[in-house]
Amino acid sequence: MRRAVVAGAALALVALAPTGCGGGESEGSERPRLVVSAASSMTEALGSCSREFPDATVRLSFAGSDELAAQIRQGVKPDVYAAANTRLPEELHEEGLLGRPVEFATNELVLAVPRGSGINSLEDLTGDDVTIALGSESVPIGSYTRETLAKLPSGEERAVLDNVRSNEPEVKGIVGKLTQGAVDAGFVYVTDVKATDGELEAIALPKAVEPDVTYGAGVVDGAGQPDEAHAFVDGLLDGPCAEALGDAGFGPAP
16 A cells, blocks of 8 residues: 655654554564565565564555655654665665665566557557556666666667556556556566466566666664564565565565
8 A cells, every 4th residue: 555755753653554464463462563664566475474473563564665765764663674676775774774784585577468468578568559557766666667668779768658657656556557457568576467366467578678676674773673673684584584575476685
């Protein structure tokens, strides 16, 4: 679920309300509450593995990586931040807002189309009657996509961009446009296609234009549960969450 970037402490608490579930906390439970802000492309994987986290009850907040970073800059204090790139965690670390981040997974940018579509390649995106959804420029899925398109011949890049009808703030918005039939094609991660159980098909990009997609995570400075947060980040590399990421189609850290 997308949340607006917040400016005040009260709205910040709303922004951190759970969009996934983790743990089986009951009223009166003394287990610590661990808040994890994560890129929406990890919704399915983290939503399943967080129930198995032994050290705390995990509450997940999913949105675009850039939006979650902006919330942290405005004073929101989740315990863990996990992004769909390494640039945003590194920037937050340099600003003193995040501990040293670690790379924990990779993904693959693909061209996604509804099942049975007649679109089979990037060249097919240049037709006059094709409609496309991209991620906005500030979110990782959007920057990866524009990095790819910039490697095409200039005329082909321009023709594709001319067919863009929607710039979404997170990858799940692109998936939604595709599954609802609002657009003909979009650029998403291969894991997002897998999560649709066959509603969408993934078209691999040529190696010459395929970007390196690496995820980074760290413990937020001033986290309320720092020990549990470090354990959760470690578990993204080795443990139930690492296994869940692999099952969802993510690759290992480079």
